[in-house]
Amino acid sequence: MNVSSPLNNEFAISRRRKAAMIVQMMISDGGNLSLSQLPESLQELLTDELGAIRLVDRDTVLGVAEEFIAELGSLGLSAPGSRDGAIAALSDHLSPTVAARLREQMESVRFGDHWHIVIDLPNSRIVDIMNAESVEICAVALSKLPTSKAAAVLAQTPGERARRITYAMSLTADISPDAVHRIGQSLAKEYGRPVSSAFDKAPAQRLGAILNSAVTQTREEVLGGLGEDDPEFANDLRKAIFTFKDIPARVKPTDIPNCIRTVDPAQLSSAIASALAADEPVISAAEFILSNVSQRMAGQIREEAEELGTIKKADAEAAMSSVTSAIRDLVESGTITLRDPEADTDE
Known part of the structure; x- marks a missing residue:
């Protein structure tokens, strides 16, 4: 019977092995660890270390646990520990322009899965994708959305355009995972950043404020002309006036x-x-x-x-x-x- 020898001297154990033991203790107690946030190389090393442990005597376990608690007690500050972590922690406190530029530099953005950024976009922004991108890309994007959100987006997409996109979904059966990954990366980069605008109010609100101060004849002439050229905008303008x-x-x-x-x-x-x-x-x-x-x-x-x-x-x-x-x-x-x-x- 091939069983590894019990570990009975905590001082001979490497820090990597001790970390694996602490993880095992937490898992055994029902702890929920966010190990996915570690770099993939560390996740693999941790798995190898944990796989090498078979039996550990009680005194060694207590010694490793006490050392871990002592180190926790001596910590005065916990920081992100990586540039990606720092960007994630600070992004809500930076200017939108700087935050967007830094997010693009994150390793998780450059090499990771970008679809969560697309999926979290508001429906109106995803409808913009449906109207602007090729029907093949739209079909992939629609396939990645939760069912309820995909249905809402499709309902807001013009009829003929929606029909072409749904037909294109039948052609996505053999698309490669790499292609899907690159499409997600491209859409996240193009549509995931905040939309910058030179004005803080919508066009109807800006023009409405001007017409509020105009004489009645000028206001009615403008509304009459806009009613013929752009009825939808004219309706929004009337609400703003x-x-x-x-x-x-x-x-x-x-x-x-x-x-x-x-x-x-x-x-x-x-x-x-x-x-x-x-x-x-x-x-x-x-x-x-x-x-x-x-x-x-x-x-x-x-x-x-x-x-x-x-x-x-x-x-x-x-x-x-x-x-x-x-x-x-x-x-x-x-x-x-x-x-x-x-x-x-x-x-």
Whole structure:
């Protein structure tokens, strides 16, 4: 019977062998070790060392365990221990540009499996892959996704494009693992990095802010032209624009007192006076404001508005703009939230 001799002198044991013994102790106690984070060469050495151990006497086990505990007690700091580990630890604290560049330099990125980066991308980003890459690459990418995510991505892919991709999946049976690896590496590098933009707001929000300050005629002409050229963008733009006539649909009734609190009383009276003399949507906005303040305040504003009489068009635009600007300021500060005009509401 070929059985290795028991180990009975812990001082004659190499540090590598002691490490293997500690791992065995932890595994025996049900510990969950992240050994996969070690370099593959160390994982193989650890396996060889553990495979060479057969029997170890109790005194030797206790001696190795005590030495291990003593070393743990003397440690004052635990650091990543590798450049890859340092990059992973610091990436959330670095600028996005530097973090992205350093991630590309990680050994695990250059030589490891990159598909987890692609799989973790938001659905909208994977849809970009479906629309931009060849159908063969899209078929491989779709095959690597979890079933539920693949179904969601496919549903957001244009019909004809989706049909071609699903057909291409039938041609991937003989694709080599190396090819799949390289496709994952390429997609992770191209789509895994943060998308940089010169602007912090979407185009509709930027143009909407400009049109909010424009005169009514200019605003309507721009919206009319965009409605013919790009209906989808025009619809997004209308949601970003907030004018006086949008108040009833966008502002909660309970927020009205707070909205007009910072408006100059003279400007508020001018806004109401000019609005009550305008077309129906603007009249409705004025009545909405008056119906959601106290009766005393509403009566006072009506009296002042009647005394003002006819308001010049430029003065009317400025007065109503002062009201909407006050509301937008409250939105920007997070004090109130505008309602979505297309959302169902019980109010």
